[in-house]
Amino acid sequence: MGQEGEGGASGRGRCVGWPALDERRGPLQASLGTLGQRLQPGMADSAQAQKLVYLVTGGCGFLGEHVVRMLLQREPRLGELRVFDRHLGPWLEELKTGPVRVTAIQGDVTEAHEVAAAVAGAHVVIHTAGLVDVFGRASPETIHEVNVQGTRNVIEACVQTGTRFLVYTSSMEVVGPNTKGHPFYRGNEDTLYEAVHRHPYPCSKALAERLVLEANGREVHGGLPLVTCALRPTGIYGEGHQIMRDFYRQGLRLGGWLFRAIPASVEHGRVYVGNVAWMHVLAARELERRAALMGGQVYFCYDGSPYKSYEDFNMEFLGPCGLQLVGARPLLPYWLLVFLAALNALLQWLLRPLVLYAPLLNPYTLAVANTTFTVSTDKAQRHFGYEPLFSWEDSRTRTILWVQAAGSSAQ
């Protein structure tokens, strides 16, 4: 197991009102049959030149697409890339004409047999698939099913089929902000923080991360140990970031204005999607060579993006696209925001039988946006040589160009 991060910002906090891990065992063990005997991949005995099979779950999502493209650009040992997602993107077609075999697999991580079939024969799994919902669109049960049971299915598939290397996309949310609103100021993987979750999304990510870390060292088919690690992005931004695009469209609708709701002094951790993808690719590559060091470890995702409030950070992109943020201080008193967020939650509950009402503002999103949570660490650099691939200036320019294009295509 890991040598660092014991007892710190480890995400082993409490999920208030959620089932313990062992209460939901996956059916994979039974359903796999002889799948595990078909192939016995392992990079340890691989020749230098051996081409590897990678599987990216959630490979058509915001982050997943960047991971897929990054692998194709920057992983010289890539022989086949399997892209597994519930909804396959049309852009995958263009990738199929390149030198690397790209296999699109439409599947559901909650279906153990589909996961097992996709994992069989893969050397490395990058598990980014997840239900990212903090707005109450999906039920807590569905979030748990996808994020926790889905992850369990991936782990069991690795064990059964002999896949040895698993990188999991976790989240800063497994640490916090906690329900008490304690600030996490420039913290690292070892910073002590009371992780208490109530919301289904952070609960599910924390449970899933724990499953992944506890699976490190398990014997996979063929007798070798599974090596796992978890990467914890803060708020990801960049090309494909839907919430950023929504803010832009909202600003356009309001005549070019956005209104400050959160004090500028509240710092929110952000990281560019290209750097998050690069970190996944590097971690996956180095897991074999540095198994003893990296196995069972967690890494925050970080880069040179500045520490700012959520809204001020967004203005780095929305400003050059013509929007203005009104107010040096929040225009509404905080108690009124709390009231509006509670009202939204009530309306969501009342309207649920008729229509899905899921605005951006709810008690949870307000608490997250209004609590300082920033990371300052070099653990990924020390453990696997990570350096951001994109500077802040590059990240900013790329994001601005995307917002402009995405915004104008909506008009």
Ligand SMILES: NC(=O)C1=CN([C@@H]2O[C@H](COP(=O)(O)OP(=O)(O)OC[C@H]3O[C@@H](n4cnc5c(N)ncnc54)[C@H](O)[C@@H]3O)[C@@H](O)[C@H]2O)C=CC1
């Ligand atoms: N967006 C963010 O700021 C952050 C995201 N994360 C994590 O990064 C990962 C990717 O998130 P995003 O790209 O932002 O979300 P996304 O929603 O754009 O991508 C998730 C992908 O997973 C797929 N998926 C969902 N349920 C599935 C299922 N049952 N079976 C197969 N595929 C399924 C979706 O179709 C989608 O393509 C998630 O695990 C999320 O928890 C972590 C920290 C921050």
Ligand SMILES: C[C@@H](CO)CCC[C@@H](C)[C@H]1CC[C@H]2[C@@H]3[C@H](O)CC4=CC(=O)CC[C@]4(C)[C@H]3CC[C@]12C
């Ligand atoms: C109060 C509003 C006034 O403008 C602003 C509301 C913004 C919120 C919708 C976002 C603020 C912080 C975001 C979350 C944060 O970046 C951490 C996350 C990590 C994840 O793993 C998933 C996404 C998210 C929860 C992200 C979601 C949107 C915010 C709550």
